[in-house]
Amino acid sequence: MNMRRFALLILLVVALTGLPVLAQDAPEGDTFVTVMHYFTGELGREGLNTIFGNFQEASGITVFDNPIGHEDFKTTILVMAAGGDLPDMFSYWAGARTQFVVDSGRLAPIDEWWDANGLSDVVPASLAAGATVYNGARYLVPFGYHYAGLFYNPTVMADAGITEFPTDWAGFLAMCETLKAAGVAPFALGSMNRWPAQFWFDYLLLRTAGPEYRAQLMAGEASYTDPEVVRAMELWKELVDAGYFVADANAYDWTDAADQVANGEAAMTLMGTWITGYWNGNGLVPVEDYDFFPFPSIDEGVSQAVVGPVDGFVVSAEADHMQGAQDLLLYLLTDTDAQTTWAQGQGALSPNVNVDPSIYTPVMQKAADVVAAAPTFAFNYDLATTPPMAEGGLNMFAQFMNDPSGYVSYLEQTEAVAVEVFGK
């Protein structure tokens, strides 16, 4: 009998200690908010810690945050969604990825809150239209955005005798030839994780076929075997065939490519403004050690779109701490100190018009000016098209960098993916 009691006791202990673990959750009430985000390591972890700390102090709301690296974040958020256990709010990429979650019915619209706080006066209209509105309702609060340009090493350029930067294709090719003759590879590219190659495709297509055609392609209304896409790939192939890229692009990450530019092995890399955060962290000085120029025009009369991602936060439809989430969102976007910390720490551009441009480095100011002057802000490829399509396209870019000669068959394969994904 004693044994039986003992066994039952053990069962009870297991049940009591086990169940609460399964049901663990942040405390109820409005003094908490749970946040998941992908701002780790070199992508702004430190700045965000400061911002969350300041918010906590000012508001009395405790932030439970959970940073996870980009790639793992995509999986983790999916698993949490499947388990019905999304955090109150999470960082997400504006564009097709947010559209996907919106279509799945897992996000809370924020129109009322947005209007009540007059946020349309805070975020530039062009940015707000493209990044925050999905299916006619507002879902995403922009936190920072980036612009992709040709970031170069000024010393390498000066040594090769380049003082003026090209605005057209002929000038661009001439510059590449000069650099190559000087014994420097014009372009570094680290496409190990595939996405860094996409900016080449984006700009080549945007500068030839234009933003409208590209939007059609991204939406599955045009074909990857169209002459427009073939032409973009041919231009890219000419650059690779001419030996303008550092060899074995697929063996390196984007930070390796950034290092190759910094140490003078390559002249430039087509990358987003977050590269400035990485370089600043390594002790490089803006203008002196690095600078950028916009991707040149190719065909006359095609609008000069800019490419980049917008990072934002979205609110889960089942958020337990809605008030806390709204307070934090408002703080993240409208507190100019928070925006300044973020812009300076991550190398991001601020979506808040009240942020004084003088907080930027001269290089980032120039980037802000280029974006402000651009007629179109286009999301980069893997944020512009649906996730399964992006998988197919990113694979094509890596395949292309490995061996550009097969580009026609790569495009056919990619179109086969598009047919399946878009049900064409």
Added chain:
Amino acid sequence: MARSRWFWRIAFLAIPLLLYLVIVVGPLLYSFFFSLTDWNGFSFDFNFVGLENFSKIFVDPLFGNAIKNTIIWMAAALTLPTLGGLALALALNSRMRGARIYKSLFYLPICLSLAVVGQIWIWIYQPRWGLLNITLDSLGLVDVSRAWLASPETALIAVIVAWAWQQTGLAMVIFLAGLTSVPTELLEAAQIDGANQRQSLLRVVIPLLQPASVVVIALAVINSLKSFDIVYIMTGGGPFHSSDTLAMMMYNESFKKYFMGYGSAISVVLFLIAVVLIAFYFRQVRRLENLYD
């Protein structure tokens, strides 16, 4: 008395059984269920599509590619660590000096997680300053050195080598344990009958190692079906699917492309393959048991 014994049997079985149901059987049935849907992983609702996901498997070139790579992996798993482990076990079973140190050294990689093994080998394969290319270059084999993990021709085999490096130690330990059960009387008898070293190895030792071999081979087969973690760390299945295994593809379809239904269908196929192989394994084990009883 009998009643209380049954009570205890059920009471003690209840906990593991419950855990088994929740952790293994439940998710398994869930996967079967989702393999019949078009669920994307995010939304609350989905449609039943019957066997559509399964019919897609048969025409999907990526699936054929993943099957091919998994078979290559399995073939390599059956040879590299198995033969390497056997050779090491035979060498270190002798009374050579420092055998114990060597045993520990060869066994050490097993103590590392596959994520760590993957990272170590990423550095070894690094094209510029990696150990492999530096060694090749210094030997004058500049043409051989390359970006191992970035070339579709070499990525899969490079990952398998890293994996085999770890698994060899495990095979060695199992074979060493098997060798201790080889009776010295048999070896002496073979010697007296005039068997040379090669003959006693092939005719006495290796046949007696059969139980150990079954374990090593079963582990190799099962581990090759599971091959995911090290692939994920080292190549993510790339470049462009050249190192995709079935497990890796299942992950990509489910979590990167958000085809949770299709990913589940792949996992069901993977499960069926595993069931067939495990059934074969159990049959072998039972045959061996009968043999030795």
